[in-house]
Amino acid sequence: MTDPLALDPVLGEGERSRLPFNVDLPHDERFRAFEDHVLAGGKVEAGDWMPDEYRLNVLRFVEMHANSELMGVLPERDWILRAPTLRRKLALTAKIQDEVGHAQLLYRVAEDLGKPREAMIDDLLAGRTKFHNVFHYPTRTWADIGVIAWLVDAAAIVAQQALRESSYAPYARTMKKICWEESVHIMHGRDVVVTLAAGTVEQRAMVQEALDRWWPPLMQMHGPRSEREADRDLHWRIKAKTSEELRQEFLTIYVPRVLELGLSLPDPELRFDAAAGEWRYSEPDWAELRSVVTGHGPASQARIGFRRVQREESRWVRETILVPTGAAA
């Protein structure tokens, strides 16, 4: 169960403006007080006054995270029926249920910021909002399931652990629960990869091939380097680390873990530069990243199309349950 405080009800516009957060001050002073509060490490609750820019930035961030959790189950879903043993099937099903749960929690956090869930799903299906690049690619073999649960979830948890300190309190609280579950996903993924790496020649080749295919999208996943000073999400402490800091952290933890299994990584430039204290790597293909996250990835349209069909098929459920008050005879 998540902390119920993470699930504050949606507050109407009028109600929000009357709630306390230096509400008696003129706008400019209130803005400065808000900024002082946030920059000094203070937290913001859903009902607090916040500048529109802050609200929109948190919303954009959380909405993309929610979309990614929702769309991220589709590559794995394809393998529930094909999982090699009952134990693997149960573990994969449990992971997928967790991820859908993450989407539910995050959509609720986003809803509290004032955007209805239906509008978020509309935007996702129309391609107006994005989800993470890695979920735009197909899963070709069972080894993909291991590599995704281990390394995609690992790359995600590096970012998500830093978000537990987000200035937006409902998001920070939700991330604590999500991080617990992600750490179990990583154990499940690593177990699949270790089993294959210690298996037959064919299994070993299969996991190496999956790693070779997933590595470029993994290196793109945190996004291109950006200036810390120019990043408003960092300024407001909505997030804590730059994309390059997250990528470096991911490489520091996971490159040795991949190599200790006797697997290799498909980047001849990849090495730790001890003098500079950071990883060197071939420049990721940022044009591919931009193309993929705007709906031009190899599986983008199939995934969005699948969600469209699901939404239509479940429309009658929503229409039956969400009857406006007073409409029932």
Ligand SMILES: [Fe+2]
């Ligand atoms: Fe998740």
Ligand SMILES: [Fe+2]
């Ligand atoms: Fe996960």
